[in-house]
Amino acid sequence: MQAEQVLVAGLIEVCRATIAENADHLCALDRAIGDGDHGTNMRRGCEAVSAEGESVSSLPFPDAVEKIGLTLVMNVGGAAGPLYGTLLIEIGRELRKNGEKADFSLVLKQAIDAVARRGRSHAGDKTLLDVLYPVHAALAKRSPLGDVARKAERSANRTAAMKAMRGRAAYLGDRSIGHVDPGASSCALLTTAICRYLGEHRPQ
Amino acid sequence: MQAEQVLVAGLIEVCRATIAENADHLCALDRAIGDGDHGTNMRRGCEAVSAEGESVSSLPFPDAVEKIGLTLVMNVGGAAGPLYGTLLIEIGRELRKNGEKADFSLVLKQAIDAVARRGRSHAGDKTLLDVLYPVHAALAKRSPLGDVARKAERSANRTAAMKAMRGRAAYLGDRSIGHVDPGASSCALLTTAICRYLGEHRPQ
Amino acid sequence: MKKFMNTAETMVAESVEGFVRAHEAFVVFGAERKCVRRRHLTSGKVALISGGGAGHEPMHIGFVGQGMLDAACVGHIFTSPTPSQIIAAIEETDTGAGCLLVVKNYDGDLMNFEMAIEMAGDRHGLDMIVVSDDIETSRSGDGRGRRGVAGTLIVEKILGAAAERGMPLAELKQLGEGLNTRIRSIGVALNGVTVPQTERTTFSLGPDEMEMGVGIHGEPGHARQPFAAADAIIGHLCETIIADIAVMPGTQALLFVNGLGGTPPAELYLAYASARRIIEEKAIPIERSLVGTYVTSLDMQGLSVTLALLTDEEIALWDAPVATAALRWP
Amino acid sequence: MKKFMNTAETMVAESVEGFVRAHEAFVVFGAERKCVRRRHLTSGKVALISGGGAGHEPMHIGFVGQGMLDAACVGHIFTSPTPSQIIAAIEETDTGAGCLLVVKNYDGDLMNFEMAIEMAGDRHGLDMIVVSDDIETSRSGDGRGRRGVAGTLIVEKILGAAAERGMPLAELKQLGEGLNTRIRSIGVALNGVTVPQTERTTFSLGPDEMEMGVGIHGEPGHARQPFAAADAIIGHLCETIIADIAVMPGTQALLFVNGLGGTPPAELYLAYASARRIIEEKAIPIERSLVGTYVTSLDMQGLSVTLALLTDEEIALWDAPVATAALRWP
Ligand SMILES: Nc1ncnc2c1ncn2[C@@H]1O[C@H](COP(=O)(O)OP(=O)(O)O)[C@@H](O)[C@H]1O
């Protein structure tokens, strides 16, 4: 297997395992201000991706990422499916467009903006964007992977203070304040898992 | 007012008061082996009779008793309405048929048999008949009113040991054993109230 | 006890009032609100009348209308209506061909309907048919007969269609009695119910218990069992039914899964899927189906399964048009 | 958590299977069971498609049939269906005149339906209408818009009838959007619900509490209040609605009292009586009524009140024939 294929397979597995471990916690967060299924939704998506793992990791890296995004869209449903799906589809497409020399932080920025358009949402709306934007900022200034992960975690925790403006939590108005956003939390968990994996397997 | 009219009005009131006081208890008994409404049913009947009290007590005694029975039938519903109604309608009719010289214990026997036919039931089926038959027996051998009342109470308590063969409790089979029958209990309560009233107002 | 009500005393009257107002195209109140009757009677047709205690809605008022009942009498909660109500229904709906009274097999109901017949029989052609489909109550073999439960809907639909076609009183009674021998129901409850008048639960179940063999009056059933998977529960219900009913070759069945008041449609459909699988495995073909909340026990969580073995003629009568609040097809 | 189910994973699939089997005269599964569609499509008619998370049964599958939806997609519990399901529904039902997708206003639903349109828009004429009738979520005024709840039934019925009459896609969308501005709903819950996957209650209420302004996903509402008499609760709901909707002279209203899953018909009718009294006191004439359990939140005890102000044409479309599992009239 090529290094890239191993990398994709490893990332798929590490994401699956992280979500499986934290699914109950994510559901609990979603119960507080949503409908209690975010962990279940994410797990279903990761399992669908895992099931296609072999065929996916044989693709060129950009195609693999896009395919993973499409698998998420077609299997998750809810808000998480289109959001995480759009993120990965766009990363894949941008990577392909920009070829070998792609600047990942620019690619990520394009993809995050696509997520924001998809969700008609902005920074500060108490969603996974409130983790994605800070992660992008950290990558843009070339912070070490450990710092990126810590920033993701901190950003997720900061959503507790926010009033939700998008997603189901928005219907609660002020009652959404005081709870961490489930999507932000899953996003931080995945960021941390990915950073750790890359740190161990692909030292910068 | 004639003595008989006073008597009818007094009996109506004493029965109403007894049932009102014990309605919750009768419902509790009915909850255990029936549908929990026997107290409510009996109270509704007594209130309907009370509401007609004046016009009823102006009638000749047999007509008054029959009218009370009809009022129960037309207002109570459930099992209690037709049973108590039939009892009083038949007592009234038998009294009228036999005129001044009627032997009350024979009259009562006819009426109890009519109740048994109405309910397709027998002694030992765990119903109000298991109070009515012993009350008749006591009256037939001219026991003092206090003894009649005590016999009614004891008979009601004895239904606890019986397996219900009629009414809703019958659907429970053996599970009906160990509970006093609500209809037997209301019948004993009414018998006691009537005996006490007669003892005080019409010493034998 | 959290129920949408104002006072226990007025609850039934207010609910029936809402029903009549919501369905004024089909029904009107009889005089003094003693019964609910069809808005338009068909002259010369046998009138089909039913009734029973409140707490089983939409039964029976929801079955009043073209092709089913002519009138229904509502008693207090779990309490048979009085002869006074039943006589009122007879007087309002008898257009000359007499009335058939459909009575569920409870001593209270029987006695009240019988007294009504005794009191009004000199002025009207009257007869009565007693529905007794509840299998659980036939077990002890004391000959008390079974309770009448959800199968009553089937009897009322089929007799209603037959009456609409002009079948005379005696034949209707015969049809109903034959039908009654081929209908079996059995129920399971996940909780007891609270009778509003007393604010007490009729029985209470732990979080992992269920009550097997319940009827529709909050009475306990024949056994308390540990709660189980749907297939196990429904399997037990279906097998009890099949063991009790004489299935002939060529038999056609109607399968009816009925919610007891607090069970949502999604669970009823899941139970139906399970029941249908199990019954078809026994080579009994399901030709007609009904799934929904039709015969309730206040807000009880639970359901009943009813199996009816029907003749071709009865299937045709089941399919005949009906226009009531609860059942409607062209 | 006592529910009639086997496993949380298979619950939705088994329930939908039961639904399709019970109503095979109206519906069939689409390929790979990605959607439930009408058994008989009408060629050249705009196809009306809806869908959403499971847990709201009989919505939307119960509205598939002549005069209403052509297909419905069922997601996991409280989770929008995927674009893959929606595209399947489009491909199965587009007979040439395109499809109108009826979407309840939730970010998840919106995004999945939008992605489906993006992915299939080159091969089909597609448009979307978003229903947002839940008044409680309009209060904070953030412009997020309201949730779509029970009013969706009214939109689907009226658009379904219009599509049946041959109305083209663009006009249907316009009709639906106009209608959506004149429908308001608000809900109250007496208990939280348990999502089977997690076996946890979304919120829990004391024996004397209720939750005002709930939606249909077990989310908490805007305020917890002491439980009260029906007239007080329904009065609050109705007054909130009337204060938010522009009632013109000559307006005709449809009043819809909807059970959330665990509330029995008798209580819904009592609530309807109360709502009707209160609304008529405000001189709003109720021309049409619907009372029943149509748009649920699993087994939630509670109800919602919906008021729709309709034009003559919309009333005629409401009255037009419909033949679905949940709504049926000639
Ligand atoms: N419009 C939106 N824009 C961005 N993120 C959103 C939006 N709506 C929801 N989210 C994110 O999705 C998460 C919820 O996902 P999930 O529970 O899987 O879906 P659903 O809300 O449909 O049940 C939220 O915590 C939030 O982070």
Ligand SMILES: Nc1ncnc2c1ncn2[C@@H]1O[C@H](COP(=O)(O)OP(=O)(O)O)[C@@H](O)[C@H]1O
């Ligand atoms: N067939 C019957 N024959 C004699 N008594 C009966 C019969 N059925 C019921 N009863 C009596 O009626 C009582 C129940 O009355 P009630 O609760 O008012 O009516 P229901 O059972 O209709 O709710 C029983 O306790 C029993 O004493």
Ligand SMILES: [Mg+2]
């Ligand atoms: Mg969620």
Ligand SMILES: [Mg+2]
């Ligand atoms: Mg009783």
Ligand SMILES: [Mg+2]
């Ligand atoms: Mg009773």
Ligand SMILES: [Mg+2]
């Ligand atoms: Mg969801």
